[in-house]
Amino acid sequence: MDFNVFTDNIVNVLQQRMGHEYDVKVTKVTKNNDIELTGVVLMKESDNLSPTIYLDGLFEEYQDGAYIEDLAEQIIRLYKEQLPAGRLDMDFFRNFEQVKDRIFYKLVSYDKNRKMLEKLPYYKWNDLAIIFYYAMEEERIGRASITIHHQHLKMWEQSLDTLYAVAQENMKKSMPELLVSMKDLLEETTGLKMGEDTYLPMYVLTNQEKVYGAAAMLYSEHMKKLAERWQTDLLILPSSIHEVLLLPDDGQNEYAFYRQMVEEVNTTQVEPEEVLSYSLYRYCREKAEIEEILF
Numbered sequence: 001m002d003f004n005v006f007t008d009n010i011v012n013v014l015q016q017r018m019g020h021e022y023d024v025k026v027t028k029v030t031k032n033n034d035i036e037l038t039g040v041v042l043m044k045e046s047d048n049l050s051p052t053i054y055l056d057g058l059f060e061e062y063q064d065g066a067y068i069e070d071l072a073e074q075i076i077r078l079y080k081e082q083l084p085a086g087r088l089d090m091d092f093f094r095n096f097e098q099v100k101d102r103i104f105y106k107l108v109s110y111d112k113n114r115k116m117l118e119k120l121p122y123y124k125w126n127d128l129a130i131i132f133y134y135a136m137e138e139e140r141i142g143r144a145s146i147t148i149h150h151q152h153l154k155m156w157e158q159s160l161d162t163l164y165a166v167a168q169e170n171m172k173k174s175m176p177e178l179l180v181s182m183k184d185l186l187e188e189t190t191g192l193k194m195g196e197d198t199y200l201p202m203y204v205l206t207n208q209e210k211v212y213g214a215a216a217m218l219y220s221e222h223m224k225k226l227a228e229r230w231q232t233d234l235l236i237l238p239s240s241i242h243e244v245l246l247l248p249d250d251g252q253n254e255y256a257f258y259r260q261m262v263e264e265v266n267t268t269q270v271e272p273e274e275v276l277s278y279s280l281y282r283y284c285r286e287k288a289e290i291e292e293i294l295f
Contacts, residue, residue, distance in 0.1 A: 106212035
C-alpha cells in the first residue's frame with residue numbers, strides 16, 4: 001500500500017469512528033527548508049481550531065506492521081489530548097499593540113526557503129533570512145506560534161523596520177542568550193566528570209528557551225566577550241536552527257574540515273526541517289560583525 005492509499009484508508013476509518021458531526025480533512029503543511037508533511041485534521045463545526053496530526057511517521061509504523069485501525073485510534077487519542085478546551089478568540093491578533101510584546105524572530109536558510117519567503121517580511125543576513133513569528137501565550141494549546149506574513153504587516157499598518165525593532169527588544173528581554181561550554185555540556189549529558197585540566201575551546205550559543213537559539217547571534221554580547229578573552233576572531237558552526245557552536249579562529253583552522261563536519265552532522269543528526277546552513281561564519285573581533293566564510 002502506497003502513502004496515498006494509506007492516507008485515504010486512515011481518513012475513511014477516522015470518519016467512521018468520529019461520525020458525521022466531524023469533518024476529517026487531509027492537509028499539506030510546508031515546514032522549514034521546504035519540507036512538506038501530510039497531516040489530518042478532525043474539525044467539529046463548533047470548533048475554530050484543531051490540532052494537525054501528521055501521518056508521515058504513522059505510515060512508517062504501518063509499514064512496520066501496525067494496523068490501520070490501531071493507528072486511527074492513536075490519532076483520535078492525540079486529537080483529544082491536544083484539542084484546546086472551548087473556542088479561541090483570535091480577535092486580539094488584529095491589534096498590533098496587543099501582539100507586539102510576543103513578536104520574535106528566527107534564522108532560516110535563505111536558499112531552502114525561497115518559496116516561503118515570497119509570503120513573508122524578512123531581512124537577508126549572509127546566506128540566511130531573518131523571519132518573524134508571534135509566540136502564543138495560550139496555555140490550552142501549549143507551545144505554538146504564528147509565522148508573520150505580509151498580510152499581517154498590512155493589517156497592522158506597520159513597517160518591516162518596526163517589526164524588527166520590536167522583535168529585537170523582545171529577544172533580548174524574553175529570549176536572553178545562553179552560552180555553555182562544551183565541557184559543561186558533555187558533563188551534563190553524559191554524567192561523567194572531566195578533569196580540571198581538561199580544556200575544550202568550544203562553546204554552544206543558544207537562548208534560555210533553547211528554541212530557535214541560533215538567532216542569538218544577532219544580539220549576542222557573549223561572543224564579543226569570548227573573542228576578547230581568546231584574543232581571536234570566532235569560528236561559528238551552525239549546529240541547527242536552535243544553536244551554533246563557537247571556537248577560536250586563530251588562522252590555523254581547516255575550514256574544509258569544519259565544513260565537512262557541519263554537513264555530516266546536519267545530514268545524520270539533525271532533522272531536515274531543523275537544518276540551518278552548511279556554511280561557516282566568522283565573528284570578526286575588530287569589526288564586531290559576523291560574516292560568512294567563503295572559500
